[in-house]
Amino acid sequence: MKKDIIKKIPKNILNLLKEIGEAAEDFGCQAFAAGGFVRDLFLNTQNLDIDIVMEKDAAEFAKKLAKKKGWKVKTYKKFGTAALILSDDFKIDITSARSERYKSPAALPQVKAGLLSEDIMRRDFTINTVLINISPKNFGEITDMFSGVQDIKNKTVKVLHDISFIDDPTRILRAIKFATRFNFTIDPHAQVLIKEAVEQNIFARLSGKRFFTELKYILKEKDPVLPLRKLFEYKIIQTIHPDIASDSDALFFLNRIKEVILWHKKNDYLKWALHFMCLLNNCGKKASEDICRYFEIPHNRKILFCDMRLEAKSLLNDIEKNKIAYKKISVFKTELILYMMAFLKNPLKREKLFKAYKRAKNTKVTVNGNDLIKLGVKPGPIFSEIIDKLFEAKVKGEVATKEEEIDYIKKHFLHNRN
Numbered sequence: 001m002k003k004d005i006i007k008k009i010p011k012n013i014l015n016l017l018k019e020i021g022e023a024a025e026d027f028g029c030q031a032f033a034a035g036g037f038v039r040d041l042f043l044n045t046q047n048l049d050i051d052i053v054m055e056k057d058a059a060e061f062a063k064k065l066a067k068k069k070g071w072k073v074k075t076y077k078k079f080g081t082a083a084l085i086l087s088d089d090f091k092i093d094i095t096s097a098r099s100e101r102y103k104s105p106a107a108l109p110q111v112k113a114g115l116l117s118e119d120i121m122r123r124d125f126t127i128n129t130v131l132i133n134i135s136p137k138n139f140g141e142i143t144d145m146f147s148g149v150q151d152i153k154n155k156t157v158k159v160l161h162d163i164s165f166i167d168d169p170t171r172i173l174r175a176i177k178f179a180t181r182f183n184f185t186i187d188p189h190a191q192v193l194i195k196e197a198v199e200q201n202i203f204a205r206l207s208g209k210r211f212f213t214e215l216k217y218i219l220k221e222k223d224p225v226l227p228l229r230k231l232f233e234y235k236i237i238q239t240i241h242p243d244i245a246s247d248s249d250a251l252f253f254l255n256r257i258k259e260v261i262l263w264h265k266k267n268d269y270l271k272w273a274l275h276f277m278c279l280l281n282n283c284g285k286k287a288s289e290d291i292c293r294y295f296e297i298p299h300n301r302k303i304l305f306c307d308m309r310l311e312a313k314s315l316l317n318d319i320e321k322n323k324i325a326y327k328k329i330s331v332f333k334t335e336l337i338l339y340m341m342a343f344l345k346n347p348l349k350r351e352k353l354f355k356a357y358k359r360a361k362n363t364k365v366t367v368n369g370n371d372l373i374k375l376g377v378k379p380g381p382i383f384s385e386i387i388d389k390l391f392e393a394k395v396k397g398e399v400a401t402k403e404e405e406i407d408y409i410k411k412h413f414l415h416n417r418n
């Protein structure tokens with residue numbers, strides 16, 4: 001098994017792990033690869049989120065190693081963790097086992113076992129408890145205290161103890177995320193524990209912020225429909241707000257979104273935000289704001305979910321009648337246009353909207369308020385009416401230069417004045 005697993009690690013990562021293992025030895029302890037990285041090696045799935053566990057102070061170790069290697073480092077002393085930042089999109093998390101065990105007078109191997117089991121016991125599921133030793137002497141050796149490898153093979157999500165979901169209700173979302181992502185089943189006992197925790201209203205005790213962080217991971221999944229369906233089945237989504245979309249509404253709309261995403265192909269939008277809007281589908285302004293407040297969603301996103309989303313919905317009737325508010329959609333983000341497209345049944349109308357959006361986004365009117373005053377227009381709502389019409393004419397290619405813009409204004413708005 002040792003050789004097999006080492007073979008699965010990409011060469012550059014392997015060398016990096018060896019280097020960290022050696023540095024840890026110089027620092028006086030062993031280090032282990034842990035968590036999702038190891039789980040995914042057994043699943044033959046690429047995962048470059050590397051977590052390292054070590055038996056001494058991870059923050060001190062990371063600082064020392066980063067200095068030697070010229071890497072950036074972030075330390076979280078309070079949690080005994082650190083992140084080695086090797087590049088903008090590649091970091092390695094390092095965690096220390098509990099420091100109070102540090103001074104244990106017990107013999108070394110037992111201390112190691114003690115420290116490691118402490119760390120492992122704190123983890124969520126057996127599939128995430130497998131460790132790979134990266135220290136020079138034992139490189140590649142597997143520590144599997146909870147038969148995690150067997151559970152990975154059996155495609156089962158199991159908790160380590162009965163109060164796991166009570167300790168940390170975000171694990172309920174994580175169990176659903178892993179089960180649907182890997183096509184695993186949640187072990188029947190864990191299913192009972194989830195139901196019991198939900199019945200005990202455990203989500204009322206979880207902060208909205210933590211709830212949302214985990215929900216966001218689900219909304220970012222390749223196919224969030226599956227985990228969201230489960231979240232509805234366990235009556236978890238329903239705990240968010242009474243106005244949240246019903247399961248059938250949300251799932252129907254999520255499938256529409258899926259079609260739009262497939263059509264769009266590009267990755268130039270916030271996938272989680274698009275999916276989150278499906279859950280908000282039936283919510284008015286007040287309910288949307290309540291939900292954003294509960295989830296502690298930052299102000300700019302709140303504007304997207306509460307104000308702009310509702311404005312986008314209000315434009316749909318006209319769009320169905322082939323009337324597009326070019327100026328308004330020109331400031332929308334791609335996710336909002338994709339959201340609007342999902343409401344349109346006719347694929348041609350969807351495409352038309354998207355093309356109009358692309359054109360509108362690249363359109364700028366040159367004439368400004370001063371020009372309008374010079375033309376003799378009195379400031380007032382007529383200003384935005386003129387600019388909106390001019391904008392539309394420009395999107396449609398009816399005018400191009402500033403002179404043409406002025407002629408257009410004279411022709412359409414000032415013809416009665418002379």
Ligand code: CTP
Nearest residue numbers: 035036037049051122123124125128168170171
């Ligand atoms: N973990 C946990 N309880 C949590 C969150 C994390 O026990 N509520 C542990 C798990 O052992 C997990 C590890 O911390 O494997 C790393 O967490 P994270 O990076 O969030 O999870 P991954 O398993 O790597 O999942 P993903 O593939 O979704 O990144």
